[in-house]
Amino acid sequence: MTREERRAGASLAAIFGLRMLGLFLILPVFSVYAPTLAGGNDVLMVGLALGAYGLTQAFFQIPYGMASDRFGRKPVIVVGLLLFAAGSFVAATADDIYWVIAGRVIQGAGAISAAVTALAADLTREQHRTKIMAMIGSTIGLMFAVSLVIAPLLYTAVGMPGIFALTGILALAAIVLLLKVVPAAPAIVVQGRAPFASVLFHGQLARLNFGVLALHIMQTALWVVVPPMLVSAGLPAGEHWKIYLPSVLVSFAVMIPAIIAAEKYDRMKIIFVSAILLLFVVQLGLVVVSGGLYAIGFWLMLFFVGFNIMEALQPSMISRLAPAGAKGAALGIYNTTQSLGLFFGGAAGGWLLKHFGPSAVQGFCAAIAGIWLLLALTMTAPARKPST
Numbered sequence: 001m002t003r004e005e006r007r008a009g010a011s012l013a014a015i016f017g018l019r020m021l022g023l024f025l026i027l028p029v030f031s032v033y034a035p036t037l038a039g040g041n042d043v044l045m046v047g048l049a050l051g052a053y054g055l056t057q058a059f060f061q062i063p064y065g066m067a068s069d070r071f072g073r074k075p076v077i078v079v080g081l082l083l084f085a086a087g088s089f090v091a092a093t094a095d096d097i098y099w100v101i102a103g104r105v106i107q108g109a110g111a112i113s114a115a116v117t118a119l120a121a122d123l124t125r126e127q128h129r130t131k132i133m134a135m136i137g138s139t140i141g142l143m144f145a146v147s148l149v150i151a152p153l154l155y156t157a158v159g160m161p162g163i164f165a166l167t168g169i170l171a172l173a174a175i176v177l178l179l180k181v182v183p184a185a186p187a188i189v190v191q192g193r194a195p196f197a198s199v200l201f202h203g204q205l206a207r208l209n210f211g212v213l214a215l216h217i218m219q220t221a222l223w224v225v226v227p228p229m230l231v232s233a234g235l236p237a238g239e240h241w242k243i244y245l246p247s248v249l250v251s252f253a254v255m256i257p258a259i260i261a262a263e264k265y266d267r268m269k270i271i272f273v274s275a276i277l278l279l280f281v282v283q284l285g286l287v288v289v290s291g292g293l294y295a296i297g298f299w300l301m302l303f304f305v306g307f308n309i310m311e312a313l314q315p316s317m318i319s320r321l322a323p324a325g326a327k328g329a330a331l332g333i334y335n336t337t338q339s340l341g342l343f344f345g346g347a348a349g350g351w352l353l354k355h356f357g358p359s360a361v362q363g364f365c366a367a368i369a370g371i372w373l374l375l376a377l378t379m380t381a382p383a384r385k386p387s388t
Contacts, residue, residue: 001124001131004183008123009132011181013139015077016116018174019084020140022167023053023107024147025154027223028244032237033160038096045097047224047350052101053087054216054342056108061339065114065332073119073185077112077178081171084110088168092161103164110171113335117315121331122185133315140311144219145252145304148244156238199329204321207375208314209334211276213341214372215310218279218365220345222303225286225358226296233293243297251304258305259312269379272313276373279306283366287359 001009030050034040068076084107091103117136124132154163199205230240262271282303289295315334322330352360 005124005132007181008120008183009135011177011183012116012120012123012132013136015174015177015182016113016136017139017143018170018177019081019110019112021143021147022084022088022170024144025151025163025167026050026160027220028148028151028227028240029155029160029163029237031224031227032231033155034097034100037094037100040097042097043224043354044347044350045101047346047348047353049097049100049104049346050223050350051220051343051346052104053108054220054339054344054346056105057111057113057339058336058343060109060111061114061336062329062332064111065118065329068115068118073115073122074178074182076115077119078175080110080112080115081175081178082110083107084112085168085171088164088171092164092168094161107167108339111335111339113338114332117331117335119182119185121319123183133319136315142308144307144311145248148248148304149241152238152240152244199323200333202321202323202330204380205318205330205333207379208318208321209337210375211310211372212314212334212338213344214368215279215307215314216338216341217345217348217368218283218303219307220342221349221352221361221365222345224346224349224353225361226300229289229296229358230293233296235293243293243300247297247301248304250301251308254305255308255312258309262309262313263316268313268317271309272317272379273373273376275306275309275313276369276376278302279310280366280369280373282306283362283369286362287366 027050031043031046034046034049039045064076064080087103087106087108087110089103090106091100094100094103117133120132120136151163154166158166227237227240230243231237235243258271258275261267282299285299285302286296289299318330318334348364349361352364
């Protein structure tokens with residue numbers, strides 16, 4: 001890659017990372033904090049608060065992508081980050097669960113994922129685009145891992161309002177990074193595009209879209225049940241990092257060789273399917289977990305392995321499989337289904353926990369993972385493009 005391509009990839013991954021870190025910091029501790037709010041004892045409301053931003057993101061991903069085609073990538077990304085920051089500050093000042101949900105809805109209206117990935121595509125050549133998409137996807141996994149370690153510490157130091165305020169500050173910092181570091185976007189050239197329906201109903205892309213939906217349903221639902229499980233096992237919220245940190249470190253030690261094998265040695269499909277199988281096994285394991293801290297930590301570590309692999313591989317595969325004239329549309333659909341997964345994971349996780357208990361949440365996630373596994377087995381691995 002050229003120097004400008006490396007700069008574009010690193011800076012856009014950092015912008016994505018700052019925003020996602022703000023979102024992920026909330027997940028490990030919010031269900032512990034929520035009962036201190038008015039209305040926060042209703043676990044359904046807690047699930048909605050966790051997943052609400054995903055619903056508004058789902059509505060805005062494709063419009064933001066289309067607006068970025070017309071008005072330019074950077075202005076649209078700035079608007080999205082400002083909305084995200086505003087929602088963060090609303091949630092920071094909330095004194096009941098309903099205002100937190102309102103803040104999360106506003107956060108979700110800053111749906112910049114499609115515009116950021118479209119800008120990444122604009123700034124890189126075709127033969128290197130997969131590397132940039134994998135860089136961004138890996139950053140999401142990294143920020144998820146970092147949030148699991150530092151969120152309990154931040155919660156002890158500044159409380160949940162402080163974490164929400166920090167997410168707003170991170171979004172404003174991302175704007176500075178966008179305007180000062182990201183290379184200037186090239187002029188947008190309108191090219192022939194495949195019909196939207198042909199992208200929406202593209203068989204291979206549809207499997208990946210279902211995959212990101214399933215992955216984020218599992219991710220959000222997990223954080224409805226796991227923090228209370230750790231508290232019940234005798235570990236205060238401020239010490240959850242003692243479980244998260246070793247689990248995350250081990251998961252990255254396993255994930256990195258898997259990604260190398262997938263990309264360098266053309267083992268994409270076997271690594272892809274194996275990661276889904278691992279996620280399926282994790283959900284079953286959490287159904288029968290006895291509640292001991294070591295058992296919870298073991299299953300979390302395996303979940304992080306599968307999650308981080310998929311966050312790196314799936315955007316890469318989308319960029320390879322999407323028709324040349326419809327990458328923006330494909331990325332918009334992909335990010336929309338990701339956002340729906342965030343919403344449905346929180347909402348379904350909260351509802352199932354309220355009415356049927358934590359085992360029902362993990363059983364539901366196991367069923368979703370099982371469907372995903374069957375679809376993945378029928379996928380055709382994308383062909384590698386030679387580097388230059």
